[in-house]
Amino acid sequence: MRNAWQTLFAWLDERLGLHSLYQNLLDRPEPRGNWWNTLGSASLFLFLLQVATGIFLTVYYNPSPDHAYDSIQYIMNEVAFGWLIRGIHHWGASLMVLVVFIHMLRTFVTASYKYPRELTWLVGVGLLLLTLGMGFTGYLLPWHQMAYWATTVGTQIAGSVPFVGEFILKALRGGPDLSALTLQRFFAAHIWILPALMFALIGLHLYLVIKHGESHFPDKDD
Amino acid sequence: MSGPNRMTRRDFIKITTGAIGGVIAAGIGLPAIGYLLAPALRQDKAGKPVIVAKLAEIPVGKPYPFSFTVTRVNGWERTANVFGGFVIRLSEDPQDVRILSSRCTHLSCRVNWSDEAQGFICPCHDALFDRDGKVVSGPPPEALGHFDYEIDDQGNVVILPVERKTE
Amino acid sequence: MNPETRQKIHEKYERELQRGERFWPDSIFKDAIMALAIFILLILLATFAGVHDSPKADPSDTSYVPRPEWYFLFLFKFLALYAQIPVLGKIEWIATALIPGLALGVLTVLPFVDKSPRRYYAKRALPLGIMGILVWGMLWLTILAEYPTVASDGSRVPGILQAIAGILLPLLAYTAFAVIAYTLKERAPRAILFTGLGAGALMAGFSLLSMALYPPSHKETVEHPTGLVDQIVAGQDLYSIHCLECHGEDGSITVIQGVPGLEGKVISPINSRDVLYTVNDASMAQIIAYGRPDSGMPPFGKAYNPEGLTRAEIDYIIAFMRYSWDDRYEKPEIKPLYPPLGAYEVPSYEVHIAPIVKRYCLSCHRPGKDSNDYFMDTYENILHSGDNGDRNVLAGDETSFLLQVIQGQPILNPDGSEEIGVMPPSGTLKPEVIEVFHRWVLMGMPRTAEEAARLTWPAP
Numbered sequence: 001m002r003n004a005w006q007t008l009f010a011w012l013d014e015r016l017g018l019h020s021l022y023q024n025l026l027d028r029p030e031p032r033g034n035w036w037n038t039l040g041s042a043s044l045f046l047f048l049l050q051v052a053t054g055i056f057l058t059v060y061y062n063p064s065p066d067h068a069y070d071s072i073q074y075i076m077n078e079v080a081f082g083w084l085i086r087g088i089h090h091w092g093a094s095l096m097v098l099v100v101f102i103h104m105l106r107t108f109v110t111a112s113y114k115y116p117r118e119l120t121w122l123v124g125v126g127l128l129l130l131t132l133g134m135g136f137t138g139y140l141l142p143w144h145q146m147a148y149w150a151t152t153v154g155t156q157i158a159g160s161v162p163f164v165g166e167f168i169l170k171a172l173r174g175g176p177d178l179s180a181l182t183l184q185r186f187f188a189a190h191i192w193i194l195p196a197l198m199f200a201l202i203g204l205h206l207y208l209v210i211k212h213g214e215s216h217f218p219d220k221d222d
Numbered sequence: 223m224s225g226p227n228r229m230t231r232r233d234f235i236k237i238t239t240g241a242i243g244g245v246i247a248a249g250i251g252l253p254a255i256g257y258l259l260a261p262a263l264r265q266d267k268a269g270k271p272v273i274v275a276k277l278a279e280i281p282v283g284k285p286y287p288f289s290f291t292v293t294r295v296n297g298w299e300r301t302a303n304v305f306g307g308f309v310i311r312l313s314e315d316p317q318d319v320r321i322l323s324s325r326c327t328h329l330s331c332r333v334n335w336s337d338e339a340q341g342f343i344c345p346c347h348d349a350l351f352d353r354d355g356k357v358v359s360g361p362p363p364e365a366l367g368h369f370d371y372e373i374d375d376q377g378n379v380v381i382l383p384v385e386r387k388t389e
Numbered sequence: 390m391n392p393e394t395r396q397k398i399h400e401k402y403e404r405e406l407q408r409g410e411r412f413w414p415d416s417i418f419k420d421a422i423m424a425l426a427i428f429i430l431l432i433l434l435a436t437f438a439g440v441h442d443s444p445k446a447d448p449s450d451t452s453y454v455p456r457p458e459w460y461f462l463f464l465f466k467f468l469a470l471y472a473q474i475p476v477l478g479k480i481e482w483i484a485t486a487l488i489p490g491l492a493l494g495v496l497t498v499l500p501f502v503d504k505s506p507r508r509y510y511a512k513r514a515l516p517l518g519i520m521g522i523l524v525w526g527m528l529w530l531t532i533l534a535e536y537p538t539v540a541s542d543g544s545r546v547p548g549i550l551q552a553i554a555g556i557l558l559p560l561l562a563y564t565a566f567a568v569i570a571y572t573l574k575e576r577a578p579r580a581i582l583f584t585g586l587g588a589g590a591l592m593a594g595f596s597l598l599s600m601a602l603y604p605p606s607h608k609e610t611v612e613h614p615t616g617l618v619d620q621i622v623a624g625q626d627l628y629s630i631h632c633l634e635c636h637g638e639d640g641s642i643t644v645i646q647g648v649p650g651l652e653g654k655v656i657s658p659i660n661s662r663d664v665l666y667t668v669n670d671a672s673m674a675q676i677i678a679y680g681r682p683d684s685g686m687p688p689f690g691k692a693y694n695p696e697g698l699t700r701a702e703i704d705y706i707i708a709f710m711r712y713s714w715d716d717r718y719e720k721p722e723i724k725p726l727y728p729p730l731g732a733y734e735v736p737s738y739e740v741h742i743a744p745i746v747k748r749y750c751l752s753c754h755r756p757g758k759d760s761n762d763y764f765m766d767t768y769e770n771i772l773h774s775g776d777n778g779d780r781n782v783l784a785g786d787e788t789s790f791l792l793q794v795i796q797g798q799p800i801l802n803p804d805g806s807e808e809i810g811v812m813p814p815s816g817t818l819k820p821e822v823i824e825v826f827h828r829w830v831l832m833g834m835p836r837t838a839e840e841a842a843r844l845t846w847p848a849p
Contacts, residue, residue, distance in 0.1 A: 026413035031405040033416055041420035042427055049250070049428070056254055060297070069445040070298035076440070077616055078297075080260040081253035087435020088250075095427065097460045108499075108520055111508035115390055115398060118500035125497050132460070139458055145701075148446035149455030157468070161486040178448070214416075216405035218508035235414045242421040246428050270716070293717040300717075 024210070031216030036110075039103035040209070043127075044202065046096040050134075053089040054191065061141070063187035065180050068143035093135055100131050111222075112215035120208040123201050130198045137190040140183060151186075152178050261297075273378045275309055277319075280379075282311045285335045285342075285353070287324070292383050306332060307369060308342075309379055310353065316373055322355045323367040323385045333366065342366065355388055364388070394506050444613050444701030449678075449691045456534075463530035464489065469538045470530075470555055473548040492523075514578035515570050518585040522562050525589050529596045530555045540603050547603035554595035562588035614705065617712075618721050624709030626744075627702055630752045631689055640714055645685075647814045649760060654685045660714035670707050677703045696757075727825070735832045736825045737841035738768050745822055746771070749813060768836055777809070784833040792830055795823055 013019050060079060062071040075082035104124060107113055113121035140151040155178070159169030174181030229237075256263075274288040285308035293300050306324040322342075324332050331346035341358060342351040349360025356365045367385040374380050410416065447453070457465050471477075471484035495502070503516055510517065533555065538548040562584060569580045614623040629638075635645045640660035645651045657664060668676070677698070678690025691697040698706075712720045726748055727741040736742060746754075746765045754765040763775030772782050777800075783789045790800050790809060795818055800809040811817075818826075828846050835841040 026417075028412040029406040029409055030412050030416055031402070031409040033410065033419070035419065035423070037416065038420050038423040041417075042423045045420075045424040045427065049431070052250060052254075056257055059258060065446070067298070069442075072442065074298040076442075078260070080256040080263070082257060082260075083439070084253050084432070084435050085257055087438075087440055088431045090440045091431050091434040091438070094459065095431065099427075101460075105520070105524065109510070109517065111503075111513060111516075113500045114503070114506065114508060115395065115500075121500050122497065125493075129493075135458055135460065142442055143446045145443040145446055145450065145453050146455055147443075148448070149453045150457050153455055154457060154461075157485045160481045162482050165482070213402065213406070216402065216409075218510070220509055220511075221401070222506075222508035232414065235418045239414055239418045239421045242425045246425060249428060249432070270719075291717075 028210070028213070030214055033214060034217070036106045037214060039099055039106055043096065043100050043103055044206075046092055046099060047198065047202065050089060050092050050096060051195065053085050053092065054195075056085045057089060058191060063141065063183050065143060065183060068141065068183060072142045093138060097131055097135055100128055104128060110215065110218055117208070117212050117215060120205060120212065123205045123208065126201050127198065127205060130194055130201065134190060134194050134198070137186040137194065140186045141190065143183060148178065151182070155182075270383075271380045272383050273374075273380050274307075274321075275379045277311075277316055277373055277377045277379055280309055280311050282314060285310045285322075287335065290381075290383060305383065305385070307381075308335060316377075319371065319373075319379070320354070321369045321371050321379070321381055322388075323369065325367065325385065326362060327357075327364045327366060328360070328362040390504060390506060398506060442613070444699060445704065447691070447700035450699050452691075452695055459531065462534040463527040466530040466534040466538075466551075467555065470548060470552045473538065473545065473552060474556075511578055514581040515566060518566050518581045519563065521585055522559050522588060522592075525592060526555055526559045529592055533596055533599065535605050536600055537603055537606055541606055544603075547599045550595050550599035550602075554592045554599070558588050558592045558595070613701070617708070618723055620705045620708045621712050621721070622709075622723060623702075624705035624707070625713075626747050627698065627706050628709050629748045630755070631698065632706065633752050640710065651685050656684060656686075659710070662716070665711070665715040666717075670704075670711075673707050673710075674700070674703045677706060729821070730825060730828070733846045734828075735835060735841045735844040735846050736829045737838045738771075738829070738834065738836045740838050740841070741825050742771070742829055745825060749818060749822070772834065782830055782834060785831055787831070789830050792827060795826060 009018070057075065060071055060075045060082070062068060072086070075086055077083075107121065107124065136151075136154060140147050155169055155172045158172055159165045161168055170176060172182070172185075173179070174185050272290045272292075274290055275286060280286040287306065287308050289304055289306035291304050294303060308322050308324060310320045310322065312318045312320060324334075324342075326333050326344040326346065326349060328344065328349055329346060331344050333342040333344045333349075333351060335341075336343045339350060341353060342355070343349070344351075344360065344362070347361050349362045350358040351362070351366055352358050354365070355368065357363075365388040368388050369381040369383070369385060371379055371381040456462070467488075468484050472481070477483065507513055533551050536547065536551070538551065539545060540547050565584045565588075566581055569584060570577050573580050614620045632640075634648050635651060635654075635656070636642050636659055641658045643656060643658055645654045645656060659665075676686065678688060678692060678700070680686045680688035688694070689698045690703065691699060712718045726744050727736075730736060730741075750765045753760060754763050756764055756766065761775070763777070763781065764770040772778075775781060777790055781790045791812075793800060794809055794812040797811050797817065799807045799811050802808045829835070832841075832844050832846065835844060
C-alpha cells in the first residue's frame with residue numbers, strides 16, 4: 001500500500017531526483033574517519049553561523065563613522081539578545097580562523113593535498129585567505145579606537161609594497177586616509193564581496209570533496 | 223537480532239544527529255526572533271507634561287495655536303518631533319477650555335484656523351472641522367484629537383503630550 | 390606521476406572505502422557533535438567572556454597604540470623583530486610583502502612542488518619538518534607579541550633573544566634540513582626529526598628566556614564605560630575635574646571666581662535651555678574640544694594638548710550634561726558615588742575617599758595645576774604631598790588641616806592672614822561627605838576595604 005507520503009515523495013523524486021541526490025551526496029562510502037575529519041565541516045558550520053549572525057547584525061548596524069559605534073553599543077545594550085548575536089559573531093570569527101588553520105594543518109600532515117586532490121588544496125588556500133580577509137575587514141566595522149588604529153597600521157603595511165604600495169593603500173582605504181569611505185568599502189567587502197567569493201569557493205571545495213571522496217589516513221604503505 | 227521495535231544503532235545515530243541539528247537551529251533561531259522583534263516589544267515612555275501657553279494671554283473664543291517638541295529615542299538617536307494644537311477658551315471660566323490637536327485625522331496634515339469659515343481647514347484635501355473639532359465636510363473619518371490638560375498654580379496650560387481620540 | 394602509480398592510489402582508496410563507513414549518518418553524526426560543541430563553546434564565550442570594545446574611534450588621538458587581532462599577532466611581532474635587524478631591517482617591504490608573499494606562494498603551489506605519491510609521515514620528514522618549525526615559530530611569535538621588543542631601559546637584548554628564537558633558529562633549521570636531505574638521503578628522516586626537535590627546543594628556550602628576563606611592561610587596563618549609566622558617571626567625574634572650576638557643580642555660574650587668568654569673566658550658564666536646546670551634541674563636542682577663544686573657554690581636546698580629553702571622554706561629559714540639565718532627557722537611576730556608611734562603619738580610601746576626591750577635589754588638587762602643590766591623585770599624595778604634607782592628614786587628629794578646611798575653618802598664618810582657605814572654595818561639601826572624611830582620618834586612614842572592615846567607629 002502506498003500512502004500519501006510515498007506518493008508525494010515519488011512525485012517529487014521523479015522531478016527533483018531526490019533519490020539520486022541522496023545516494024550521491026549522503027549515502028556515500030567513506031574511509032574510516034576520526035575527529036580530525038570533522039574540522040572541514042566545522043569550518044563550514046562556523047561559516048554558516050557567521051553568515052546567520054552577520055545578517056542579523058546588519059539589521060541594526062550602520063556603517064558610517066557617526067553611527068557605527070553607537071549602533072554597536074545599541075545592539076550590545078538595548079536589543080534583546082544583541083550581546084549573544086554579536087558575541088557569537090565576534091568569537092566565531094576567531095574560532096573560524098583557528099579551525100580553518102588546523103584543518104589546513106591536518107591536510108598537510110596527512111598529505112591529503114596530493115593526487116588527485118591538488119585543486120581541493122588550491123581552493124582551500126583561497127578560502128584561508130578569504131577567511132583572513134573577512135577577519136581584517138570585520139575588525140574595522142565597530143569603529144572603536146583599537147579597530148581604527150589597527151586598520152590604519154594594517155593598511156599602512158599593505159602600502160609598504162614597493163612601486164604599487166601607494167596604489168594598494170588608496171585602493172584599500174578609498175583615499176589617502178582612513179575615512180567614511182574606508183568604513184563603507186570594508187563593510188561592502190565584508191558582507192557582499194568576500195562572502196560571495198567564499199560561497200563560490202566553498203561550493204567548489206565541497207564538489208571536489210564529494211567527487212574524490214575524503215582522503216584516508218595514510219598507513220605504512222602510502 | 224533486533225526485533226522490529228528495537229532501535230538499531232544506525233537509527234539512534236540518525237535521530238541524535240537530527241536532534242543536534244534541531245538544538246543548534248533553536249539555539250540561534252529563538253534568540254534571533256527576540257533580537258529582530260526587540261524594537262516592537264519596547265515599551266514607549268509617555269512624555270512629560272508640557273507647558274503650552276499662559277491662560278491669561280489667550281483670548282476667549284479664538285483658537286490659540288501652540289506647538290511643542292517631543293524627543294523620542296529611536297535606537298541610538300533622539301528624534302525631536304514637533305506637534306501642534308489649539309487652545310480654545312469657550313468662556314471666561316478658566317476650566318472651560320478645550321485643547322485640540324492640529325493633526326488632521328485623514329492623512330496627518332496640519333489644520334489651520336480660518337476666521338472666515340469659523341472652523342479648522344486642512345490644506346491637503348480641503349477638509350473642514352468645526353470649532354469643537356467635529357468633521358463638517360471632506361474625507362476625514364473622525365473628529366480632531368484632543369489633549370488632556372490642567373491649569374497649574376501659575377496659570378499655565380499644561381498638557382500631557384499624548385493625543386487622544388475625541389468621541 | 391605515471392599511470393601505474395595513479396592506478397595504485399585509486400586501488401588503495403577503493404580498499405579503504407570497502408572497510409570504511411557511510412557519510413550519512415556515520416560521518417555526519419561526528420560532524421554534528423563537533424558543531425554542537427563549537428556552538429556551546431561560542432555561547433559560553435559570548436556569555437562569560439563577552440566583547441570588550443575600546444572607546445569610539447578618535448582620529449585626533451594619534452597616541453593610541455593599536456594591536457591587531459590575535460591571529461595577525463605573529464606577523465606584527467615578526468615585523469617588529471625584523472625592523473631590529475641592522476641594514477636589512479630598513480628595507481621594510483622584505484618583511485611586509487616579500488616574505489609573507491613567498492610563504493603564501495609556497496603554500497599555494499604546494500601540491501605541484503611536492504608531487505611524490507608518498508603520504509606516510511615517516512616518509513615525509515622534510516615537509517613535516519619545515520611546516521613544524523613554521524607553526525612552532527608562529528606560536529612563539531604570537532606569545533612574544535605581549536612582550537617588549539626593546540626593554541624599558543632601552544636595552545635591545547629582548548629583541549635579540551626573540552629574533553634568535555623567531556627568525557634565526559628557523560632559518561638555521563631550514564638550512565640544516567636542506568643539507569641533511571641532500572647528503573644523508575636514506576637516513577635523513579631521523580636526522581631531520583632530531584634537528585627539528587633540537588631547533589624547536591632552542592626556539593622555546595630563547596623565547597622563554599626573553600619572557601623571563603623582560604616581562605611585559607605593566608599596562609593599566611582601563612575599563613571603558615559602555616552603558617549609559619556608566620557613561621554619565623564617567624562624564625560627571627570628568628566634568629568635576631575639568632569644567633567644575635569655572636562652570637560650577639550645576640553649570641549655573643555666570644561670573645568665574647577663583648580661577649587664575651579667568652577671574653571675573655562673565656559667562657553664560659551652561660545648564661540653561663538657551664544653551665542646551667540650541668547647541669547640539671556635535672557642536673557641544675566641538676566647543677569642548679577646540680574651546681571658545683572669544684569667550685575665554687580654553688580647548689580641552691587632544692588637538693592642542695596630547696594629554697587632553699579624547700572624543701569619547703567629551704561624549705561622556707555631554708551625556709552627563711544632557712541627562713542632568715536638559716529637561717528633554719530622562720536621567721536613569723544612578724548608583725551613589727560611594728556606598729552610604731553604616732552607623733559604625735569606617736570608610737576606606739578605595740571605596741569611599743577615592744571617588745569623593747575624584748568628584749570634588751581633583752579638579753584643582755592634581756599635578757599640572759600651579760595654584761597649589763597639594764595633590765590628591767593617589768593615596769600617598771593625599772597623606773604626604775604639598776607644603777603642609779606633615780599637617781594635612783594626621784591619623785586620629787581632629788586638627789588635620791584637611792578636616793578643618795572642609796568644615797569651614799580656614800588655616801591662619803601667625804599674622805592672622807589666611808594660609809589655606811575653606812575648601813571647596815565655592816560651596817560646601819554635604820554633611821555626609823564631611824562625615825566620611827572625618828571618620829576616615831580619625832580611624833587612621835585605612836586604605837583598603839578589608840583594613841576598614843577591621844575597624845569599628847565608636848558608637849555616636
